[in-house]
Amino acid sequence: MEIKTYLRYSFPGLIAGCLMMVSACKKNSSDLNAVNKPVVEAYLVAGQPLSVKVYQQKYLTDTATYGAALTDLSINVSNGVQTVKLTETANGTYTYSDAAFVTAGKTYSMQFTYDNVAISASTVMPGKPEGFKLTDSVFHVPNTIDPAYNDKVLQTVTWTNPDSLQHLLLFKNTDSNPFEIIAVRSNRNPSFEINTERTSTYSITQTTFKYYGAYKVILLRVNNEYINVLTTNTRGSSQNLVNTPTNVVNGLGIFTAMQADTLNLRVTTQ
Template sequence: MKNIYIILLLGTIQSILWACTETNDVINPGDKPVIEAYLAPNHPVSLKAYTEIPYSESSEGVSQVIDGLSIKIIGSNGKTFVLKSVGNGAYESAANELIGVAGTTYSLEFDYKGRKVTATTEIPAKPVNFASDKKEISRTQIDLSAGFQGGVRPPGGGFNEQNTSVNLTWSNPNNYYHFIAVENVETDPVQILIPPTGRTFPNFRFFNEPLTGSSNEVRSQSFQYFGKHNIILYRVNPEYAALYQSSGTTSQNLSTPPTSIINGLGIFTGINADTIKFVVNKN
């Protein structure tokens, strides 16, 4: 479960930062902290805190980090984490203080602007029987560094390459939420599609939305780098799925994103994962 925190959430937290406040809410717009925390078994605690951006015509649209909070996370196993503020809105437990096993519940609590902010979550079970019908694929490198104009095939070809499927399955009789994430783990990864000069395609990771099924697929052309990859199956709680599904909130459809945090916004949730090793070879 390497890099279990890094992959999650690329983008979902943005909808929270733009939350609006209902007219009957006694908390002033902008006064709720936004929390981002994912608790994984056998990992230390990592949490981030931001200020909310309330919707208004005068809003500059900038969220600020929140440092200096006194945050505790209390486990049902009797273990308490006292998080240390390490700057830039980040809070961490000691490296040797690790989240417990599946089924352990954790409660978050701290004070912010005279109110107690609280939340509770449970560590879900690890995914079961995670399998792939392939362990490797091959792709052809496409070089666009010299440009691609007039329909001329770039050096190296590759546009007619077959887009095959990597079929992934797992057991899920109770319809728990899962999603797939893929990350390249090479120290110096080589791009499959070399971009035109002056452009970059910095996609070391990609992921899909959380679903309640028992299978999914990754298309071969979704891989952007050669070499070793981790295909990670995450089991997540409903609060994560609800937040992900609300991330399309726009100025044309304003709503307060769902959250299980009392007197706050954001995500405080347990996760668990299993990983399959995968290789993309170069033709």
């Protein structure tokens, strides 16, 4: 299972736009302290090298994805037993290459100083999703799409979730040139994601997919801080950006952890 490859897809698709809003604050006299806060972006994945990106906030009118990188920081991360110092491998990007450092069940705490202020955050690495299954590895789109049956369940995605933990479900179309199921659905992204709302099942209907082809179905077990940023900022506006959720003390952005499992699905004609 190539967790690293597919998680790279999920970040821009799910939350990068939210972090753009987190970092784009209205720089006015009513919130002088907020404009000096660094923006942190870190997604810890069990068994993968650790990476933390830190950058400045930017104006709402700034079209860049990120603000200027914050360089020459001394960032430490602890797993409760061991504390490591990250290395700046690119401007504003700090890493620790030992993949064995990030494991399930541990609490990870990050700390650094910026502008004489201590910046910190912590997150817990969740366990890997369990019992992840598809009804079938092939989904046959009906020859006729009848609106009267849009809610009819044709196939299901299930997993074990007795504690109602947070999960995201990603459908990543891996075709180089995916073919649309119905032409009027043009300009829709063939890949999409679902916030499962703490459930343990997702129903596939005749309108679930907009494109035929091969899909990676990725189930992510995530923490509340990820869901908070995702759900709140997608509804945000320029009037409330300074109140966006963050788990970074004296900063903005997100420091979170997740695990994933992946299945294959082929969407084809009936």
